[in-house]
Amino acid sequence: MDIAKAFDKVWHEGLNHRLKLLLTVQYSRILESYISERYFRIKQEDAYSDLRKIQAGVPQGSVLGPVLYLLYTSDLPMFEQNVVATFADDTAIMATGDNNTESTEKLQAAFTKVQSWTRKWQIKLNETKSVHIDFTNKYIEHKPIYLNHQAVPYENTAKYLGMTLDTKLRWKPHVKKKQEKLTLKYRKMYWLMGCYSALSVYKLMLYQQVLKPVRTYGIQLWGCTSQSNRNIIQRFQNGVLRGFIDASRYIQNDNLYKDLDVETVNSIIKMYAQSHEQ
Numbered sequence: 039m040d041i042a043k044a045f046d047k048v049w050h051e052g053l054n055h056r057l058k059l060l061l062t063v064q065y066s067r068i069l070e071s072y073i074s075e076r077y078f079r080i081k082q083e084d085a086y087s088d089l090r091k092i093q094a095g096v097p098q099g100s101v102l103g104p105v106l107y108l109l110y111t112s113d114l115p116m117f118e119q120n121v122v123a124t125f126a127d128d129t130a131i132m133a134t135g136d137n138n139t140e141s142t143e144k145l146q147a148a149f150t151k152v153q154s155w156t157r158k159w160q161i162k163l164n165e166t167k168s169v170h171i172d173f174t175n176k177y178i179e180h181k182p183i184y185l186n187h188q189a190v191p192y193e194n195t196a197k198y199l200g201m202t203l204d205t206k207l208r209w210k211p212h213v214k215k216k217q218e219k220l221t222l223k224y225r226k227m228y229w230l231m232g233c234y235s236a237l238s239v240y241k242l243m244l245y246q247q248v249l250k251p252v253r254t255y256g257i258q259l260w261g262c263t264s265q266s267n268r269n270i271i272q273r274f275q276n277g278v279l280r281g282f283i284d285a286s287r288y289i290q291n292d293n294l295y296k297d298l299d300v301e302t303v304n305s306i307i308k309m310y311a312q313s314h315e316q
Contacts, residue, residue, distance in 0.1 A: 041156075041163060044127030045107055046095040049160040050074070053096075053110045060109055072102065115155050120148045123198075130198055138172065142181040149185055171196045175206055201256050209263035213270050216260075220252055220274055233284035241282045242298060249278070254306060258314045261307035272303040 050073055057066040073096065080087040096106040104126050114129070116122055121132040131148050135141030156163055165188040172178060182189045195204050195211050202212035224231065227248060231241045253271060261268075276291055279298060295302060301309070 041127050041129065041161060043162070045098050045103060047160070047162060048096050048107060048110050049094055052159050053106065056110055056112065060112065069102070069106065073097070073106070110159070111161075113155075115148070115151045117144075117148050117151070119144050122148075125199055128199060138174075138178045138181055141172075142183065145183055149183060153186055165190060169193045169196045171203070171205060173203075173205055173207060201259065208267075209260040210267050212256075212260050213263060213267045216252065217270050217274055220249055220271075223249060223252065224274075224278060228281075231278070231282065233281050242300070245278065245282075253303075254310065257307055257310045261311060268303050268307070275300075275303060 053073065054066070054070050057069050060066075061069070076092040076097075077089040078092055079089050096103045096110075107126065111124070114122065114124065119133065123130045123132070131145060131152070133141045133144035133148065135144060153163070155161075163185060165185045168185060168190045170183045170190040170192045171194070172180065180192050182192070184190070195202055197203070202215050204211045227244065229235060230237060231244055235241060237244070253275070276294075279285075279294055279300060280289075282298070283294075285294060
């Protein structure tokens with residue numbers, strides 16, 4: 039469920055009311071003064087517009103901005119038969135059932151309550167950017183979900199917090215997107231990490247600091263994908279490491295990993311899985 043311009047549209051009167059309910063008088067007054075009497079103007083070359091008072095929104099780029107938004111949305115409706123997951127302005131509502139009809143009815147009931155809540159607090163939902171996805175290994179007939187009388191677009195994949203979830207949770211779309219992101223980053227830094235770079239030992243450090251975090255993000259989840267999907271990331275890593283030292287095609291990958299003291303993708307997945315279980 040996508041919220042349109044979430045941080046820009048926070049209703050100040052409603053936020054102040056929420057702060058008074060949740061915080062002590064001293065803190066609520068401090069935060070009220072923080073968002074009050076703010077002005078903006080537009081600059082075009084050497085010309086400036088008149089000052090305009092900011093009537094809504096929280097200061098973006100600040101530490102308190104996300105905190106204020108979380109306080110403003112703290113009473114988002116929760117449901118016994120649904121799971122609601124929120125992170126800042128990203129919200130996911132999930133429902134399970136013995137069949138598609140049952141889960142769809144639960145989800146629609148939750149959406150109806152959320153609609154009433156958003157109207158009360160003057161929050162605008164972006165129906166066309168929201169996504170509806172069914173997670174199942176069976177072939178089912180799609181049943182539409184409506185948000186503000188508009189059908190939520192149905193997709194076979196949904197992106198949430200940097201993870202691309204497919205209908206069967208096999209993680210192939212996620213792995214492909216991860217490979218694309220890794221390739222793009224590597225191309226931008228090839229002049230530092232490629233075979234013609236004079237950085238020598240620092241190439242591996244750059245790899246560990248720049249590319250490895252992209253590869254390992256969410257690995258506790260996507261690491262359960264099939265070996266063929268893991269090999270997509272493994273082949274990328276093989277190519278990057280070979281480029282470090284301009285390795286000959288006669289050099290085996292096992293020797294390359296041993297000399298550079300780098301773990302294979304399967305080894306990293308196993309390590310993170312064991313750490314996650316503990």
